Amino acid sequence: MENLAGWASEASAHAASVDRLMLAFTLMMVALSVPVFVLMAVFAVKYRRGRTANRAHPVNRNVWLEVSWAIVPFLLTVVFFVWATKLFADLYDPPADAIAIDVVAKQWMWKFQHPGGQREINELHVPAGEPVKLTMASEDVIHSLYIPALRLKQDVVPGRYTSMWFTADRPGTYKLTCAEFCGVDHSVMGGSFIVMTPAAYERWLGQSQVDDTLAAAGAVLFRERGCSGCHGPGATVHAPPLTGLYGRPVPLEGGGVVTADDQYIRDSILLPQSQIAAGYPHIMPTFQNVLSEEEVLQLVAYIKSLRSGSPEGMRQ
Amino acid sequence: MTMDNALERRPNPDDLNDRGLSETQDERVSYLRAGHTLRSWLLTTDHKRIAILYLISVTLFFFIGGAAAALVRADLLTPQADLLTNEGYNRAFTLHGVIMVWFFLIPSIPNTFGNFLIPLMIGARDLAFPRLNLLSWYIYMLGGLFTVFVLIAGGVDTGWTFYTPLSSMFSNGHVVMVAVAVFVVGFSSILTGLNFIVTVHKLRAPGMSWGRLRLFVWAHYATSLILVLATPVLSVTLALVAAERLFGLGIFDPKLGGDPLLFQHLFWFYSHPAVYIMVLPALGVVSELVAASARKPVFGYRFIAGSSIAIAIIGFLVWGHHMFVAGQSMYASAVFSFLSLAVAVPSGIKVYNWTATLYKGHIELDPPFFFAASFIGLFVVGGLTGLVLAMLAVDVHLHDTYFVVAHFHYIMVGGTVSAYFGALHFWWPKMSGRIYPRIWGRLAAIFIFLGFNLTFFPQFILGYLGMPRRYHVYDPSFQVLHVLSSAGASILGVAYLMPFTYLFWSMRYGAPAGPNPWDVRGLEWTVPSPPPKHNFEEIPVVTGPPYDYPLEREGDQGEAGDAAEGNAAEGNAGSRA
Numbered sequence: 001m002e003n004l005a006g007w008a009s010e011a012s013a014h015a016a017s018v019d020r021l022m023l024a025f026t027l028m029m030v031a032l033s034v035p036v037f038v039l040m041a042v043f044a045v046k047y048r049r050g051r052t053a054n055r056a057h058p059v060n061r062n063v064w065l066e067v068s069w070a071i072v073p074f075l076l077t078v079v080f081f082v083w084a085t086k087l088f089a090d091l092y093d094p095p096a097d098a099i100a101i102d103v104v105a106k107q108w109m110w111k112f113q114h115p116g117g118q119r120e121i122n123e124l125h126v127p128a129g130e131p132v133k134l135t136m137a138s139e140d141v142i143h144s145l146y147i148p149a150l151r152l153k154q155d156v157v158p159g160r161y162t163s164m165w166f167t168a169d170r171p172g173t174y175k176l177t178c179a180e181f182c183g184v185d186h187s188v189m190g191g192s193f194i195v196m197t198p199a200a201y202e203r204w205l206g207q208s209q210v211d212d213t214l215a216a217a218g219a220v221l222f223r224e225r226g227c228s229g230c231h232g233p234g235a236t237v238h239a240p241p242l243t244g245l246y247g248r249p250v251p252l253e254g255g256g257v258v259t260a261d262d263q264y265i266r267d268s269i270l271l272p273q274s275q276i277a278a279g280y281p282h283i284m285p286t287f288q289n290v291l292s293e294e295e296v297l298q299l300v301a302y303i304k305s306l307r308s309g310s311p312e313g314m315r316q
Numbered sequence: 317m318t319m320d321n322a323l324e325r326r327p328n329p330d331d332l333n334d335r336g337l338s339e340t341q342d343e344r345v346s347y348l349r350a351g352h353t354l355r356s357w358l359l360t361t362d363h364k365r366i367a368i369l370y371l372i373s374v375t376l377f378f379f380i381g382g383a384a385a386a387l388v389r390a391d392l393l394t395p396q397a398d399l400l401t402n403e404g405y406n407r408a409f410t411l412h413g414v415i416m417v418w419f420f421l422i423p424s425i426p427n428t429f430g431n432f433l434i435p436l437m438i439g440a441r442d443l444a445f446p447r448l449n450l451l452s453w454y455i456y457m458l459g460g461l462f463t464v465f466v467l468i469a470g471g472v473d474t475g476w477t478f479y480t481p482l483s484s485m486f487s488n489g490h491v492v493m494v495a496v497a498v499f500v501v502g503f504s505s506i507l508t509g510l511n512f513i514v515t516v517h518k519l520r521a522p523g524m525s526w527g528r529l530r531l532f533v534w535a536h537y538a539t540s541l542i543l544v545l546a547t548p549v550l551s552v553t554l555a556l557v558a559a560e561r562l563f564g565l566g567i568f569d570p571k572l573g574g575d576p577l578l579f580q581h582l583f584w585f586y587s588h589p590a591v592y593i594m595v596l597p598a599l600g601v602v603s604e605l606v607a608a609s610a611r612k613p614v615f616g617y618r619f620i621a622g623s624s625i626a627i628a629i630i631g632f633l634v635w636g637h638h639m640f641v642a643g644q645s646m647y648a649s650a651v652f653s654f655l656s657l658a659v660a661v662p663s664g665i666k667v668y669n670w671t672a673t674l675y676k677g678h679i680e681l682d683p684p685f686f687f688a689a690s691f692i693g694l695f696v697v698g699g700l701t702g703l704v705l706a707m708l709a710v711d712v713h714l715h716d717t718y719f720v721v722a723h724f725h726y727i728m729v730g731g732t733v734s735a736y737f738g739a740l741h742f743w744w745p746k747m748s749g750r751i752y753p754r755i756w757g758r759l760a761a762i763f764i765f766l767g768f769n770l771t772f773f774p775q776f777i778l779g780y781l782g783m784p785r786r787y788h789v790y791d792p793s794f795q796v797l798h799v800l801s802s803a804g805a806s807i808l809g810v811a812y813l814m815p816f817t818y819l820f821w822s823m824r825y826g827a828p829a830g831p832n833p834w835d836v837r838g839l840e841w842t843v844p845s846p847p848p849k850h851n852f853e854e855i856p857v858v859t860g861p862p863y864d865y866p867l868e869r870e871g872d873q874g875e876a877g878d879a880a881e882g883n884a885a886e887g888n889a890g891s892r893a
Contacts, residue, residue: 003793007782018709022780025707029700032664036671036696040689043674044681049611055676055868060613069668070661077657080707085650088708092646107486141482142576144641144716148782151713155642157577158481159570162643175791179716179784181475183482184403187787271573288571 006175011149011168011195017087018151025080032073091152094165098133099126102214102297105136105143105156107182108189113294115301117217118208122191124176126168127201133165135262137293144180147193153179161262168195218302221295225287239284240277246304251278265300340828342844343749350849361446362849367432368747369453374428377419377460380467382809384412389771389805395792405788406473407489413476414494418501419460421732422590425597426543427456427508429739430536432747434512436840436847437530439521439856444514452507459501466490466497475786477587480568480579484560492561495554502547505593509543512536521839523858530838530862531607531614534621535600538628542589542596546632550586553579580642584635592631595727596624598691598735599666605688605738606670608836610677613863616669623662630659640711649708656706663699667692682834683757687738690765694730698723701776716786719779722772730768737764737815744819745833749846750826756818763811770804837864 010016047053101124102113112120126132136145138158145164146153149172154164177190196204211217222228230239240250249257250264253276258264267274269291272284291299343349347364350356357365387408391399400408431449435442443449466472472489474482483491516529516537529537557579559565566572568579607614614620636644636652670692679685701723705711714720741757744750774797779785783794790798832841839858843851 003791004781007791007793008780018713021707022704022710025704025710029703033696033700036667037693039671040674040692043671043677044679044685044689047610047674047677047679049678049680053676055678057868059615060867061616061618065672066616066619066665066669070665073664074657074661077660077703080703081654081657084707084709085653088640088649088712089646091709091712141486142479142642146716146782146784148713151709153641153712153715157643159574159576160643175782177782177784181406181477181479181482181716181786183486184406184473186406187402187784187789 006173006192007148009149009170009172009174010151011147011170011172011174011193012151012166013169014087014090014166015149015151021080021083021087028076028080032076091165094133094163095131098131098165100301101126101132101134102294102301103134103136103145103156104139104293104297105145105178106139107141108178108185110143110145110176110178110189110191111294113214113297114205114208115214116205117210117213118205120208122176123194124192125194125196125201125204127198128171128195129167129169130198131165131167133163135297136162136164137266137297139293141182142180143178143182143189146177146179147174148177149174149193155180161266168193171195171197171200214298214301215305216302218298218300218305221291221299222302225291227299230284237283238280240280242303243306245306252276253278253280262300262304265303266296269296269299340749342831342848343828343846345848346749346844346846347849348749348846359450361442361450363431363435363443363446363449364747364847364851366449366453367428370423370427370431370456373453373457373460374420374424377415378424378812380464381412381415381420382812384408384415386805386809388412389802391788392790392798393802395790395795395798397789400788402788403473406475406786407471409786410472410475410489411467414472414498415463416728417476417590417594418498419456419463421594421728422505423456423508424594424732424736425601425739426512426536426539426593427452427504429532429601429736429743430512430539430597431508433743433840434515434533434536435519436843436851437533437838438516438519438524439839439852439858440515440519441850441852441855443511444518445511448507449511452504452511455507456501456504459497459499459504462493462497462500466493469493477583478554478557478579479583480557480560480574480576481570484557484567485569485571492558495558499551499554502551505543505547509540509547512540513544516540521856521858525858527618528858528860528862529621531603531617531620531624532597532600535596535603535624538624539593539596539600542593542628542631546586546589546593549582550590553582553586556582577639577642577644580639581635584638585632588635588638589628589631591724591727592627594732595695596627598695598732599624599627599663601735601739601742602670602688602691602695603666604838605684605691605735605742606673607863608742608834608838609682609685609688610674610679611836611865612673612677613861613865613867614669615672615675616665617862619665620669623665626662627659630655630662634659637706637711640708641715653706653708653711657703660699660703660706663695667696667699680834681758683754683761684738684742684834686758686761686765687734687741690761690768691731691734691738693765694726694734694768698726698730701726713782714779716784717779718775718783718785721785722775722779725772725775730772734764734768737761737812740815740819742834743840744822745829746840746845746847748819748823748826749829749844750822751829751833752818752822752826756814760811760814760818763807763814767804767807767809767811771801771808772804774798774800774804838862 100115104111110122112124136156138156143156144153150166152166154162156162172195174193176193230237231242245260248260250260251257270288272286347362391405469490472491472494474487556567560567566574568574568576603620634652634656636648637656640649705714778794778797829845831844
């Protein structure tokens with residue numbers, strides 16, 4: 001049973017919180033259900049047909065009793081609802097300084113890209129004690145990244161980015177699997193989640209073969225795919241400038257404002273006609289079927305890196 | 317005359333020359349003998365005969381689905397892929413799910429026992445639309461034949477949930493054919509639901525007010541509302557999947573401009589209420605079994621009846637709890653989580669009220685009581701673990717693991733199938749006219765309960781440890797729990813076969829049941845067993861509440877009907893002394 005450690009151990013503070021919640025809830029379940037089982041057994045014996053017992057004045061309704069056994073368990077579960085929802089809400093609030101790792105799922109493998117450009121397949125290395133945020137895309141069907149030791153999973157849905165963040169705090173090797181049924185080899189789509197001390201993680205990053213950081217790879221694509229022809233500094237076409245775009249509100253044609261987040265940038269590349277920035281002509285072509293999900297993620301990383309005050313972007 | 321008297325005597329169970337041909341006077345005029353040709357069965361419009369047609373066909377599909385489950389459990393004895401290929405395994409569990417959900421669980425109780433009993437319980441001669449009732453069976457069989465065809469043609473590997481874009485663009489199986497089968501069988505559900513609603517509204521006997529309806533009828537009324545309102549959504553959704561697969565219309569596949577989550581919203585908008593289609597009739601059955609076992613008015617009739625309707629309504633508002641990690645908004649998840657807790661309240665009311673019904677009852681430990689008690693035990697575990705899954709942070713961990721598999725099998729199999737067998741054991745003497753050996757009924761109930769728990773309890777642990785569902789190849793550290801589960805499944809399989817031996821035996825060698833073998837109240841127990849073709853010689857006039865069992869009051873001196881109750885009342889007087 002020692003092998004179960006990769007599945008069931010608590011690799012983060014969040015995992016320990018979920019286990020505490022589960023334990024407390026289990027106690028409440030026992031408290032609510034055991035009386036039913038005991039009373040049924042007692043009644044079946046005591047009031048067995050033909051057996052002598054005091055059956056005087058059986059009641060066939062009692063509204064206050066019925067209301068109380070509807071309301072009291074409900075109020076108890078509401079306490080747990082608040083507790084569980086608070087823990088869940090934390091999952092939607094990643095720290096700003098989290099290490100951003102990209103995930104691309106496809107039938108039947110997991111691909112990871114670290115910010116420095118290090119890539120791995122079916123293994124994810126992360127430093128202990130530091131928040132990590134995964135931005136995930138699928139190339140085909142719905143998958144779900146599940147790391148039981150973190151008590152976390154998140155579906156990876158084609159056509160959109162989903163994300164998941166965590167702070168793993170116990171170095172070790174844990175399981176990483178696909179939880180959403182994704183076709184023939186679903187059950188073998190998995191690997192290892194490796195939590196390392198920060199120093200070991202740095203060493204691991206240094207050993208990995210790297211061509212370019214994500215943003216630099218995106219910058220190359222930006223030129224090669226012709227994006228710079230319209231969005232570059234010397235362009236003659238009237239296209240939205242991308243410097244400092246990330247995180248800013250963008251007014252849309254026909255009213256409405258969206259925040260330029262990862263999803264917006266992705267949609268603008270792949271589905272340019274769906275949300276058009278106010279005041280610009282409808283001339284952006286789609287890059288669907290041209291760019292892979294990994295390339296789109298690299299472009300998003302590049303555009304994110306174009307901060308105000310560095311008009312040329314991160315020319316490395 | 318003497319001849320008739322001779323036939324009215326009990327057939328001698330030891331007389332092996334008695335080939336079951338001897339029959340009582342009641343049997344001679346019963347619906348079972350009203351025509352002996354195949355045609356008289358296949359073209360019948362008698363609700364009781366249609367119920368028997370459903371009983372046979374639904375049970376057949378239960379065993380086909382069970383064979384697929386046996387294949388899955390046999391394969392999971394080892395962590396490697398040995399018995400089946402990965403694709404073969406996926407096809408086996410898909411077939412298991414599709415057949416069990418649409419061809420067994422949904423029609424199981426309503427179309428057999430609902431069909432047989434609703435007219436008898438409300439004092440009617442048939443359902444409102446007898447021909448529609450027969451049509452509904454033919455549509456069911458047509459859908460079933462499509463499914464059997466798919467089975468022979470090689471199957472489908474999407475899971476019973478048909479998640480897009482896997483089902484619409486990637487799967488190699490016969491997705492469209494299965495979608496057609498489920499689409500077709502949906503019309504059977506809709507027609508049955510309509511028939512029940514109209515029947516309950518229009519055909520109640522004089523004096524049978526809404527407040528005097530049996531709880532079984534209330535539960536079926538609530539179920540029918542869901543059948544009529546939810547099934548069309550599934551039909552539309554499956555038609556859209558077929559359209560995307562056949563014609564490349566972009567509805568769910570993002571590469572064509574569609575949205576895969578739209579499918580999940582539509583699918584669960586049907587399929588979560590469908591869970592209540594499967595379990596509400598079972599709750600109705602158990603209300604009957606508990607009241608009959610206790611021989612006492614149901615505690616809190618109004619709350620139990622109202623809770624069926626409440627479950628039907630709130631059940632439409634919780635579908636998003638299947639999508640907590642699918643990428644829906646955090647706020648939507650919080651609302652769906654809260655509503656999922658709310659739907660547990662009416663279920664809790666039922667369980668506590670059943671327990672209170674047993675208090676001061678006259679409980680006979682007959683097979684129906686054993687099935688009812690095991691239903692309550694398993695339903696409570698299934699319901700409470702459903703609350704675990706409604707807790708957002710916990711569901712993030714447990715979603716799509718074996719914990720979910722265990723949870724819904726406790727509800728569907730521990731709950732609905734136990735109630736199905738409970739109903740079969742309770743109303744069998746009414747349907748067949750003969751009594752089966754009670755000891756065998758008790759043993760079957762006990763073996764089903766034990767086999768069930770051994771099969772599915774280990775799966776809660778597997779799930780919490782992180783074992784995902786629909787996994788053919790799994791980590792060897794999970795093997796012990798999987799072997800336990802497969803061992804339990806083999807006990808369960810044998811236990812499910814047991815009733816078929818002694819029930820068939822009883823048809824030939826069982827003693828005639830008489831109109832009321834359990835000594836309980838209810839209109840169906842006032843007519844002969846098996847009932848005559850038109851149920852009631854004269855339409856009854858109802859003058860009292862349901863479950864009007866005599867109650868002991870202080871000062872009563874054993875006025876209750878039979879000797880046992882008399883003894884109890886005397887004992888009661890004694891204990892006061």
